[in-house]
Amino acid sequence: MSLEAIRYSRGTLDIIDQLKLPHESTYVSIRNSKDGFDAIKRMVVRGAPAIAIVAALALAVELTSLPTIGSSAEDRRGFIFEKLDYLLQSRPTAVNLADAAGKLKRIVIAEAATAEEVTERYLQAAEQMLVDDVQDNMNIGKFGAEWILQSAAGGKDKVVVLTHCNTGSLATAGYGTALGIIRSLHFGSNLDHAYCTETRPYNQGSRLTAYELVHEKIPATLITDSMASALMRLKDVTAVIVGADRVTANGDTANKIGTYQLAIVAKYHGVKFVVAAPTTSIDMKTLSGEDIEIEQRPGREMLVVRGPRVKEGGGEMEVDLEHVETVITAAAGIGTYNPSFDVTPNELIDAIVTEKGVAVKGPDGSFNLSRFFLVAGELKSVKRT
Numbered sequence: 001m002s003l004e005a006i007r008y009s010r011g012t013l014d015i016i017d018q019l020k021l022p023h024e025s026t027y028v029s030i031r032n033s034k035d036g037f038d039a040i041k042r043m044v045v046r047g048a049p050a051i052a053i054v055a056a057l058a059l060a061v062e063l064t065s066l067p068t069i070g071s072s073a074e075d076r077r078g079f080i081f082e083k084l085d086y087l088l089q090s091r092p093t094a095v096n097l098a099d100a101a102g103k104l105k106r107i108v109i110a111e112a113a114t115a116e117e118v119t120e121r122y123l124q125a126a127e128q129m130l131v132d133d134v135q136d137n138m139n140i141g142k143f144g145a146e147w148i149l150q151s152a153a154g155g156k157d158k159v160v161v162l163t164h165c166n167t168g169s170l171a172t173a174g175y176g177t178a179l180g181i182i183r184s185l186h187f188g189s190n191l192d193h194a195y196c197t198e199t200r201p202y203n204q205g206s207r208l209t210a211y212e213l214v215h216e217k218i219p220a221t222l223i224t225d226s227m228a229s230a231l232m233r234l235k236d237v238t239a240v241i242v243g244a245d246r247v248t249a250n251g252d253t254a255n256k257i258g259t260y261q262l263a264i265v266a267k268y269h270g271v272k273f274v275v276a277a278p279t280t281s282i283d284m285k286t287l288s289g290e291d292i293e294i295e296q297r298p299g300r301e302m303l304v305v306r307g308p309r310v311k312e313g314g315g316e317m318e319v320d321l322e323h324v325e326t327v328i329t330a331a332a333g334i335g336t337y338n339p340s341f342d343v344t345p346n347e348l349i350d351a352i353v354t355e356k357g358v359a360v361k362g363p364d365g366s367f368n369l370s371r372f373f374l375v376a377g378e379l380k381s382v383k384r385t
């Protein structure tokens with residue numbers, strides 16, 4: 001089965017249906033911005049970098065299918081701006097979507113004589129995002145593994161880590177961020193064991209991260225979200241490694257719900273807490289985590305689980321794909337609260353690992369993230385849309 005979340009060639013975009021993993025590995029075609037919006041909104045594709053790339057490429061496919069949309073360069077730019085603003089509304093918390101839209105708008109706004117030139121500029125920029133993300137993640141993996149071995153392992157050459165949600169090839173264009181660090185530790189023979197949480201209610205951990213870890217034969221164990229504090233008390237966990245949907249200028253980090261409590265428990269147990277995030281997840285325009293919009297997901301996603309039956313007479317994990325069911329797991333009439341993310345304050349974070357290096361707090365206890373945006377000594381514009 002494939003770990004490739006996104007399959008693209010000019011004119012076609014197919015994404016793995018992550019609502020069906022790990023039992024079925026099927027791809028769905030994305031033909032235009034509306035398909036892209038719906039796939040992101042329903043979490044057919046999810047993961048901060050992946051949703052930005054799918055949004056950008058969904059519009060790329062639409063532009064390729066509509067070669068004559070907008071007669072002039074200005075009309076073509078207007079179409080692109082309108083579609084990017086629409087796609088931005090699909091999920092509010094991850095900044096990667098806004099970052100990508102801002103970059104794409106700046107690229108197409110440059111002087112162009114014809115509508116075709118505007119389209120070509122857009123296509124090349126969107127396609128480059130798919131390529132750049134994989135290299136960024138491999139750099140995050142390298143820098144993160146080095147930092148953990150130097151600053152958290154206490155001289156050991158093999159470490160035990162805990163991760164939350166899914167931050168791997170299914171959340172990015174490939175390799176992953178936090179899971180990229182785990183891959184780099186494993187490939188460097190520096191991983192003793194990886195623990196992953198289920199990550200209720202979408203179960204990114206039990207369905208997606210576990211799938212990736214098993215697929216690559218990385219030594220790993222699944223725990224429920226409620227086991228994390230006992231694990232850190234009873235097992236020699238070296239570091240907790242998580243991803244990010246939005247890191248603000250002061251280092252506060254929005255990530256999958258449950259991250260904040262992992263950071264509190266890690267602090268209590270003296271376990272290093274590491275955030276892995278490409279600079280496309282850093283929002284220098286938002287000063288602190290208090291200003292991050294937290295997406296509220298439908299309560300139904302908490303109340304039901306969907307999956308195939310265990311095959312009659314089969315082994316415990318043998319599934320009968322002919323009988324996929326939706327099961328209600330809560331009492332009828334109960335209220336629900338389903339925020340998709342929470343915010344971890346910077347004081348609970350030991351390191352923020354990006355593709356450009358690792359940020360740690362200075363003597364004044366603050367992160368200096370602006371250095372990741374300096375170009376020839378000047379703070380590069382970090383404008384968003």
Ligand SMILES: CSC[C@H]1O[C@H](OP(=O)(O)O)[C@H](O)[C@@H]1O
Nearest residue numbers: 046047048167171243244255256
């Ligand atoms: C590298 S993925 C970043 C981030 O996205 C996930 O959220 P979701 O599955 O709802 O898209 C999770 O918060 C990951 O840490």
